[in-house]
Amino acid sequence: MSKLVTFAELKQHKTKDSIYILIHEKVYDVTKFIDEHPGGDEVILAEAARDATEAFEDVGHSDEARALLKDMLVGDFEKTDELKTKPASTSFSHNSTVNSAVQQGSNMMYFVPLAVLGAYFAWRYYSNGSL
Ligand code: HEM
Known part of the structure:
Protein backbone atom coordinates (compact mmCIF):
# COMPACT_ATOMS: atom_id res chain seq x y z
CA MET A 1 0.00 0.00 0.00
CA SER A 2 1.31 3.44 -0.80
CA LYS A 3 2.10 6.02 1.84
CA LEU A 4 -0.51 8.53 2.94
CA VAL A 5 0.70 12.12 2.97
CA THR A 6 -1.08 14.45 5.37
CA PHE A 7 -1.89 18.12 4.79
CA ALA A 8 0.66 19.13 7.45
CA GLU A 9 3.36 17.07 5.75
CA LEU A 10 2.56 18.55 2.34
CA LYS A 11 2.84 22.07 3.76
CA GLN A 12 6.37 21.37 5.01
CA HIS A 13 7.63 20.99 1.46
CA LYS A 14 7.19 24.30 -0.24
CA THR A 15 10.70 25.72 -0.58
CA LYS A 16 13.29 25.08 -3.25
CA ASP A 17 15.09 22.68 -0.89
CA SER A 18 12.15 20.35 -0.90
CA ILE A 19 9.03 20.74 -3.00
CA TYR A 20 5.93 18.60 -3.00
CA ILE A 21 2.99 19.19 -5.29
CA LEU A 22 -0.41 17.58 -5.41
CA ILE A 23 -1.83 16.32 -8.71
CA HIS A 24 -4.98 14.20 -8.95
CA GLU A 25 -4.93 13.43 -5.23
CA LYS A 26 -1.35 12.16 -5.33
CA VAL A 27 1.70 13.87 -3.86
CA TYR A 28 4.89 14.22 -5.91
CA ASP A 29 8.38 15.26 -4.84
CA VAL A 30 9.47 17.59 -7.64
CA THR A 31 12.60 18.97 -5.89
CA LYS A 32 15.06 17.53 -8.41
CA PHE A 33 12.77 17.91 -11.38
CA ILE A 34 12.09 21.65 -11.26
CA ASP A 35 15.48 22.54 -12.80
CA GLU A 36 14.71 20.25 -15.74
CA HIS A 37 11.10 21.32 -16.20
CA PRO A 38 10.58 22.58 -19.78
CA GLY A 39 8.00 25.05 -18.48
CA GLY A 40 10.49 26.57 -16.00
CA ASP A 41 10.85 26.33 -12.22
CA GLU A 42 8.68 29.35 -11.33
CA VAL A 43 5.43 27.74 -12.46
CA ILE A 44 6.07 24.69 -10.31
CA LEU A 45 7.27 26.75 -7.35
CA ALA A 46 4.03 28.73 -7.56
CA GLU A 47 2.15 25.44 -7.02
CA ALA A 48 4.45 24.18 -4.25
CA ALA A 49 2.56 22.36 -1.50
CA ARG A 50 -0.71 23.07 -3.29
CA ASP A 51 -3.22 21.27 -5.47
CA ALA A 52 -1.61 21.76 -8.90
CA THR A 53 -4.10 19.53 -10.75
CA GLU A 54 -5.80 22.38 -12.57
CA ALA A 55 -2.52 24.12 -13.53
CA PHE A 56 -1.06 20.81 -14.69
CA GLU A 57 -4.09 19.89 -16.78
CA ASP A 58 -4.58 23.40 -18.23
CA VAL A 59 -1.17 23.14 -19.91
CA GLY A 60 -2.20 19.92 -21.63
CA HIS A 61 0.92 18.00 -20.61
CA SER A 62 1.95 15.14 -22.89
CA ASP A 63 1.93 11.43 -22.00
CA GLU A 64 5.72 11.68 -21.57
CA ALA A 65 5.20 14.39 -18.96
CA ARG A 66 2.67 12.17 -17.16
CA ALA A 67 5.06 9.22 -17.29
CA LEU A 68 7.69 11.30 -15.46
CA LEU A 69 5.31 11.70 -12.54
CA LYS A 70 5.46 8.09 -11.40
CA ASP A 71 9.17 8.34 -10.47
CA MET A 72 8.42 11.32 -8.24
CA LEU A 73 5.47 9.81 -6.40
CA VAL A 74 5.59 10.14 -2.62
CA GLY A 75 2.14 8.76 -1.88
CA ASP A 76 -1.59 9.38 -1.81
CA PHE A 77 -2.85 12.58 -0.31
CA GLU A 78 -4.90 12.26 2.84
CA LYS A 79 -7.90 14.46 2.16
CA THR A 80 -8.83 16.93 4.86
CA ASP A 81 -11.14 19.89 5.12
CA GLU A 82 -8.15 22.20 5.06
CA LEU A 83 -7.26 21.40 1.48
CA LYS A 84 -9.93 19.82 -0.62
CA THR A 85 -8.63 18.40 -3.84
CA LYS A 86 -10.54 19.53 -6.87
CA PRO A 87 -11.57 16.64 -9.07
CA ALA A 88 -12.17 17.78 -12.64
C1 HEM B 1 5.64 17.25 -11.63
C2 HEM B 1 4.80 17.82 -12.42
C3 HEM B 1 5.16 18.22 -13.85
C4 HEM B 1 5.82 17.51 -14.82
C5 HEM B 1 6.37 16.10 -14.73
C6 HEM B 1 5.90 18.39 -15.98
C7 HEM B 1 6.51 18.05 -17.17
C8 HEM B 1 6.53 18.82 -18.29
C9 HEM B 1 7.07 18.42 -19.58
C10 HEM B 1 7.73 17.07 -19.88
C11 HEM B 1 6.87 19.44 -20.44
C12 HEM B 1 7.25 19.47 -21.95
C13 HEM B 1 5.97 19.38 -22.79
C14 HEM B 1 5.21 18.10 -22.57
O1 HEM B 1 5.82 17.00 -22.70
O2 HEM B 1 4.00 18.18 -22.25
C15 HEM B 1 6.22 20.51 -19.69
C16 HEM B 1 5.88 21.72 -20.22
C17 HEM B 1 5.23 22.72 -19.52
N1 HEM B 1 4.81 22.67 -18.21
FE1 HEM B 1 5.06 21.14 -16.97
N2 HEM B 1 5.28 19.58 -15.71
C18 HEM B 1 4.81 19.51 -14.41
C19 HEM B 1 4.12 20.47 -13.71
C20 HEM B 1 3.74 21.68 -14.22
C21 HEM B 1 2.96 22.65 -13.52
C22 HEM B 1 2.42 22.51 -12.09
C23 HEM B 1 2.82 23.71 -14.34
C24 HEM B 1 2.07 24.92 -13.91
C25 HEM B 1 1.49 25.76 -14.66
C26 HEM B 1 3.51 23.40 -15.60
C27 HEM B 1 3.61 24.21 -16.70
C28 HEM B 1 4.20 23.88 -17.90
C29 HEM B 1 4.25 24.75 -19.07
C30 HEM B 1 3.69 26.17 -19.14
C31 HEM B 1 4.88 24.02 -20.07
C32 HEM B 1 5.09 24.47 -21.51
C33 HEM B 1 6.50 24.92 -21.76
C34 HEM B 1 6.66 25.31 -23.20
O3 HEM B 1 6.21 24.58 -24.10
O4 HEM B 1 7.27 26.34 -23.42
N3 HEM B 1 4.05 22.14 -15.48
N4 HEM B 1 6.02 20.10 -18.39
Whole structure:
Protein backbone atom coordinates (compact mmCIF):
# COMPACT_ATOMS: atom_id res chain seq x y z
CA MET A 1 0.00 0.00 0.00
CA SER A 2 1.31 3.44 -0.80
CA LYS A 3 2.10 6.02 1.84
CA LEU A 4 -0.51 8.53 2.94
CA VAL A 5 0.70 12.12 2.97
CA THR A 6 -1.08 14.45 5.37
CA PHE A 7 -1.89 18.12 4.79
CA ALA A 8 0.66 19.13 7.45
CA GLU A 9 3.36 17.07 5.75
CA LEU A 10 2.56 18.55 2.34
CA LYS A 11 2.84 22.07 3.76
CA GLN A 12 6.37 21.37 5.01
CA HIS A 13 7.63 20.99 1.46
CA LYS A 14 7.19 24.30 -0.24
CA THR A 15 10.70 25.72 -0.58
CA LYS A 16 13.29 25.08 -3.25
CA ASP A 17 15.09 22.68 -0.89
CA SER A 18 12.15 20.35 -0.90
CA ILE A 19 9.03 20.74 -3.00
CA TYR A 20 5.93 18.60 -3.00
CA ILE A 21 2.99 19.19 -5.29
CA LEU A 22 -0.41 17.58 -5.41
CA ILE A 23 -1.83 16.32 -8.71
CA HIS A 24 -4.98 14.20 -8.95
CA GLU A 25 -4.93 13.43 -5.23
CA LYS A 26 -1.35 12.16 -5.33
CA VAL A 27 1.70 13.87 -3.86
CA TYR A 28 4.89 14.22 -5.91
CA ASP A 29 8.38 15.26 -4.84
CA VAL A 30 9.47 17.59 -7.64
CA THR A 31 12.60 18.97 -5.89
CA LYS A 32 15.06 17.53 -8.41
CA PHE A 33 12.77 17.91 -11.38
CA ILE A 34 12.09 21.65 -11.26
CA ASP A 35 15.48 22.54 -12.80
CA GLU A 36 14.71 20.25 -15.74
CA HIS A 37 11.10 21.32 -16.20
CA PRO A 38 10.58 22.58 -19.78
CA GLY A 39 8.00 25.05 -18.48
CA GLY A 40 10.49 26.57 -16.00
CA ASP A 41 10.85 26.33 -12.22
CA GLU A 42 8.68 29.35 -11.33
CA VAL A 43 5.43 27.74 -12.46
CA ILE A 44 6.07 24.69 -10.31
CA LEU A 45 7.27 26.75 -7.35
CA ALA A 46 4.03 28.73 -7.56
CA GLU A 47 2.15 25.44 -7.02
CA ALA A 48 4.45 24.18 -4.25
CA ALA A 49 2.56 22.36 -1.50
CA ARG A 50 -0.71 23.07 -3.29
CA ASP A 51 -3.22 21.27 -5.47
CA ALA A 52 -1.61 21.76 -8.90
CA THR A 53 -4.10 19.53 -10.75
CA GLU A 54 -5.80 22.38 -12.57
CA ALA A 55 -2.52 24.12 -13.53
CA PHE A 56 -1.06 20.81 -14.69
CA GLU A 57 -4.09 19.89 -16.78
CA ASP A 58 -4.58 23.40 -18.23
CA VAL A 59 -1.17 23.14 -19.91
CA GLY A 60 -2.20 19.92 -21.63
CA HIS A 61 0.92 18.00 -20.61
CA SER A 62 1.95 15.14 -22.89
CA ASP A 63 1.93 11.43 -22.00
CA GLU A 64 5.72 11.68 -21.57
CA ALA A 65 5.20 14.39 -18.96
CA ARG A 66 2.67 12.17 -17.16
CA ALA A 67 5.06 9.22 -17.29
CA LEU A 68 7.69 11.30 -15.46
CA LEU A 69 5.31 11.70 -12.54
CA LYS A 70 5.46 8.09 -11.40
CA ASP A 71 9.17 8.34 -10.47
CA MET A 72 8.42 11.32 -8.24
CA LEU A 73 5.47 9.81 -6.40
CA VAL A 74 5.59 10.14 -2.62
CA GLY A 75 2.14 8.76 -1.88
CA ASP A 76 -1.59 9.38 -1.81
CA PHE A 77 -2.85 12.58 -0.31
CA GLU A 78 -4.90 12.26 2.84
CA LYS A 79 -7.90 14.46 2.16
CA THR A 80 -8.83 16.93 4.86
CA ASP A 81 -11.14 19.89 5.12
CA GLU A 82 -8.15 22.20 5.06
CA LEU A 83 -7.26 21.40 1.48
CA LYS A 84 -9.93 19.82 -0.62
CA THR A 85 -8.63 18.40 -3.84
CA LYS A 86 -10.54 19.53 -6.87
CA PRO A 87 -11.57 16.64 -9.07
CA ALA A 88 -12.17 17.78 -12.64
CA SER A 89 -15.72 16.42 -12.48
CA THR A 90 -16.86 18.98 -9.86
CA SER A 91 -16.24 21.97 -12.05
CA PHE A 92 -17.54 20.04 -15.03
CA SER A 93 -20.86 19.16 -13.46
CA HIS A 94 -21.19 22.71 -12.24
CA ASN A 95 -20.52 24.04 -15.71
CA SER A 96 -22.87 21.62 -17.37
CA THR A 97 -25.68 22.64 -15.00
CA VAL A 98 -25.06 26.25 -15.89
CA ASN A 99 -24.79 25.40 -19.57
CA SER A 100 -28.05 23.49 -19.66
CA ALA A 101 -29.79 26.33 -17.81
CA VAL A 102 -28.46 28.80 -20.36
CA GLN A 103 -29.48 26.51 -23.18
CA GLN A 104 -32.97 26.09 -21.79
CA GLY A 105 -33.22 29.86 -21.56
CA SER A 106 -32.23 30.31 -25.19
CA ASN A 107 -34.61 27.54 -26.33
CA MET A 108 -37.42 29.52 -24.72
CA MET A 109 -36.29 32.56 -26.68
CA TYR A 110 -37.19 30.74 -29.90
CA PHE A 111 -40.14 28.82 -28.59
CA VAL A 112 -42.21 31.74 -27.29
CA PRO A 113 -42.28 33.86 -30.51
CA LEU A 114 -42.87 30.72 -32.59
CA ALA A 115 -45.79 29.69 -30.39
CA VAL A 116 -47.29 33.20 -30.68
CA LEU A 117 -46.86 33.13 -34.46
CA GLY A 118 -48.42 29.67 -34.65
CA ALA A 119 -51.36 30.80 -32.53
CA TYR A 120 -51.84 33.86 -34.75
CA PHE A 121 -51.97 31.79 -37.96
CA ALA A 122 -54.26 29.24 -36.36
CA TRP A 123 -56.58 32.04 -35.29
CA ARG A 124 -56.54 33.56 -38.82
CA TYR A 125 -57.17 30.18 -40.41
CA TYR A 126 -60.12 29.37 -38.22
CA SER A 127 -61.63 32.87 -38.25
CA ASN A 128 -61.36 33.07 -42.09
CA GLY A 129 -62.92 29.63 -42.41
CA SER A 130 -65.91 30.64 -40.36
CA LEU A 131 -66.58 33.76 -42.47
C1 HEM B 1 5.64 17.25 -11.63
C2 HEM B 1 4.80 17.82 -12.42
C3 HEM B 1 5.16 18.22 -13.85
C4 HEM B 1 5.82 17.51 -14.82
C5 HEM B 1 6.37 16.10 -14.73
C6 HEM B 1 5.90 18.39 -15.98
C7 HEM B 1 6.51 18.05 -17.17
C8 HEM B 1 6.53 18.82 -18.29
C9 HEM B 1 7.07 18.42 -19.58
C10 HEM B 1 7.73 17.07 -19.88
C11 HEM B 1 6.87 19.44 -20.44
C12 HEM B 1 7.25 19.47 -21.95
C13 HEM B 1 5.97 19.38 -22.79
C14 HEM B 1 5.21 18.10 -22.57
O1 HEM B 1 5.82 17.00 -22.70
O2 HEM B 1 4.00 18.18 -22.25
C15 HEM B 1 6.22 20.51 -19.69
C16 HEM B 1 5.88 21.72 -20.22
C17 HEM B 1 5.23 22.72 -19.52
N1 HEM B 1 4.81 22.67 -18.21
FE1 HEM B 1 5.06 21.14 -16.97
N2 HEM B 1 5.28 19.58 -15.71
C18 HEM B 1 4.81 19.51 -14.41
C19 HEM B 1 4.12 20.47 -13.71
C20 HEM B 1 3.74 21.68 -14.22
C21 HEM B 1 2.96 22.65 -13.52
C22 HEM B 1 2.42 22.51 -12.09
C23 HEM B 1 2.82 23.71 -14.34
C24 HEM B 1 2.07 24.92 -13.91
C25 HEM B 1 1.49 25.76 -14.66
C26 HEM B 1 3.51 23.40 -15.60
C27 HEM B 1 3.61 24.21 -16.70
C28 HEM B 1 4.20 23.88 -17.90
C29 HEM B 1 4.25 24.75 -19.07
C30 HEM B 1 3.69 26.17 -19.14
C31 HEM B 1 4.88 24.02 -20.07
C32 HEM B 1 5.09 24.47 -21.51
C33 HEM B 1 6.50 24.92 -21.76
C34 HEM B 1 6.66 25.31 -23.20
O3 HEM B 1 6.21 24.58 -24.10
O4 HEM B 1 7.27 26.34 -23.42
N3 HEM B 1 4.05 22.14 -15.48
N4 HEM B 1 6.02 20.10 -18.39
